[in-house]
Amino acid sequence: MTNTEISVTPPPPAAPERKPDPCIVVIFGASGDLTKRKLLPALYHLEQGNLLPSEIAVVGVARRPLEQSFPPDMKEGVIAGGGVEKDDPKLDPFISKVSYHAMNFDDPKGYDSLKAVLSGIDEKFGTKGNRLFYLATAPEYFSDIIKLLGEHGMSKPTSDRTWVRTIIEKPFGHDLESARALNDEVNKVFDEDQIFRIDHYLGKETVQNILVFRFANSIFENVWNRNYIDHVEITAAESIGIEGRGPFYEGAGALRDVVQNHVMEVLSFIAMEPPVSFEASAVRAEKVKVWRAIQPIAPEHAIRGQYGPSTINGKPAAGYREEDRVSPTSQTETYAALKLEIENWRWAGVPFYIRAGKRMTKRLTEITIMFKQPPLRLFKKEGTSEHIEPNFISMRIQPDDGITLRFGAKVPGPSMDISAVDMDFSYADAFGPSSNNGYERLLLDAMLGDATLFAHRDGVEATWALITPILENWKKTPLSDLPNYPAGSWGPATSDALLKADGRKWRKL
Numbered sequence: 001m002t003n004t005e006i007s008v009t010p011p012p013p014a015a016p017e018r019k020p021d022p023c024i025v026v027i028f029g030a031s032g033d034l035t036k037r038k039l040l041p042a043l044y045h046l047e048q049g050n051l052l053p054s055e056i057a058v059v060g061v062a063r064r065p066l067e068q069s070f071p072p073d074m075k076e077g078v079i080a081g082g083g084v085e086k087d088d089p090k091l092d093p094f095i096s097k098v099s100y101h102a103m104n105f106d107d108p109k110g111y112d113s114l115k116a117v118l119s120g121i122d123e124k125f126g127t128k129g130n131r132l133f134y135l136a137t138a139p140e141y142f143s144d145i146i147k148l149l150g151e152h153g154m155s156k157p158t159s160d161r162t163w164v165r166t167i168i169e170k171p172f173g174h175d176l177e178s179a180r181a182l183n184d185e186v187n188k189v190f191d192e193d194q195i196f197r198i199d200h201y202l203g204k205e206t207v208q209n210i211l212v213f214r215f216a217n218s219i220f221e222n223v224w225n226r227n228y229i230d231h232v233e234i235t236a237a238e239s240i241g242i243e244g245r246g247p248f249y250e251g252a253g254a255l256r257d258v259v260q261n262h263v264m265e266v267l268s269f270i271a272m273e274p275p276v277s278f279e280a281s282a283v284r285a286e287k288v289k290v291w292r293a294i295q296p297i298a299p300e301h302a303i304r305g306q307y308g309p310s311t312i313n314g315k316p317a318a319g320y321r322e323e324d325r326v327s328p329t330s331q332t333e334t335y336a337a338l339k340l341e342i343e344n345w346r347w348a349g350v351p352f353y354i355r356a357g358k359r360m361t362k363r364l365t366e367i368t369i370m371f372k373q374p375p376l377r378l379f380k381k382e383g384t385s386e387h388i389e390p391n392f393i394s395m396r397i398q399p400d401d402g403i404t405l406r407f408g409a410k411v412p413g414p415s416m417d418i419s420a421v422d423m424d425f426s427y428a429d430a431f432g433p434s435s436n437n438g439y440e441r442l443l444l445d446a447m448l449g450d451a452t453l454f455a456h457r458d459g460v461e462a463t464w465a466l467i468t469p470i471l472e473n474w475k476k477t478p479l480s481d482l483p484n485y486p487a488g489s490w491g492p493a494t495s496d497a498l499l500k501a502d503g504r505k506w507r508k509l
């Protein structure tokens, strides 16, 4: 197979950006992994890119005192979290806008003092009473924090010129019932247009590019249907394990951790109808239609796996049951594969195979759109029945973000031999490297009040409605053969069997 690169027309100059209003970003869970590795670096990069208003402040909230949460001080603590350039002259001005408030999330007095702190910041920094409350905490705290913000009069704007919004992290609930209950709790305190349910996959350029690829080009959409597409594969493979998050992961597993949210979001972008506009309500409506058209998933179309001990690159790798704070008899799945059927005019009869797993051969999130064979085999070799390799479009979300189109080309010479060739588009080659971790775009959108790339109540409940019956069935039917795939592999044999039953196999990645 040979590669053919596409030449790239340089992008037009960036349109002037609209800056958010002055505001305070209050991060609950400030000393946590997400804040240090992703949120603070994202805010810093926005500041570096001159995308934030000059009147902005960040207040981190967590239980322990500052010197324990960010040892020995805020600046060094932020640097230690990674993702910022320590010698950048913009780092000090950024840090000067970040402060810290130690309190327990369930202590009402803490909210009184937080409210006073925020008023003081409004006066000092000119942040004008606008608030963005980011709940970067374990999900069990979401309802308490929301309730206490409401009880302390912090959930409503103080005038018709100010705003209060909240970003709520995933997982939003742990099944359909709890997601509904959480939605009810949150809706008692915040109006729907104040709520931003985040899924950082929607902030990734390559995920947004799925919509651009489909709806800003006229050449692909005509073949984007059951007449031309044989099946779709979505793979979200991680080479890392659970990285010390034993207690969280034991209660989550791959379905709750990434399939119900990240993978379902990606799938909806691949499968949705063109929205009437790029307004939040129009995009969300089309996504929900896709999830609601997915048929109940048969038990034999839901595969689970758990990684066992192995050797990776000559080094021993622990199995999931040997990880810190994981039960030695755990039934939690670290791998899940599903066959989904979307019963609508566009997709009837086109299976969507999705898989997600920890400790797989490599880190790779990618979508393959596999096309049907041409109706007539004009170029078959004399005496053979072999099929030519089908065309596919592969969209790489990460790493090596880009898109490949594979097609057949004539091999030079006297006979009509065909070879598969690739046309490759690489994001980095075309537009240069990007520091965007998904959170930059989404933080900025929330500050601007644009909810297009955030989940809506209906969507969250629609995806839980699909996933919950599988979770319930798995709970009732423990597997006796776990662990069933070695760390560093492509998952359990049962996952290959899922496609084999349909005469297909996962594309080799």
Ligand SMILES: NC(=O)C1=CN([C@@H]2O[C@H](COP(=O)(O)OP(=O)(O)OC[C@H]3O[C@@H](n4cnc5c(N)ncnc54)[C@H](OP(=O)(O)O)[C@@H]3O)[C@@H](O)[C@H]2O)C=CC1
Residues within 6 Å of the ligand: 028, 029, 030, 031, 032, 033, 034, 035, 061, 062, 063, 064, 069, 103, 104, 105, 106, 135, 136, 137, 138, 139, 169, 170, 171, 200
């Ligand atoms: N980490 C990641 O890469 C990702 C995380 N998420 C989501 O983000 C959220 C946060 O995850 P993560 O950062 O990993 O979690 P961590 O466990 O690392 O952080 C939890 C934070 O909450 C604080 N906290 C816990 N209990 C209390 C309490 N009673 N009162 C005050 N503060 C408290 C902790 O403060 P202290 O240290 O003082 O106890 C800490 O700041 C989760 O919903 C997760 O699903 C989503 C995508 C990716």
Ligand SMILES: O=C1O[C@H](COP(=O)(O)O)[C@@H](O)[C@H](O)[C@H]1O
Residues within 6 Å of the ligand: 238, 257, 258
């Ligand atoms: O939300 C989560 O996502 C990460 C994967 O995110 P990525 O941007 O690195 O692909 C996953 O590792 C984590 O378990 C999950 O909670």
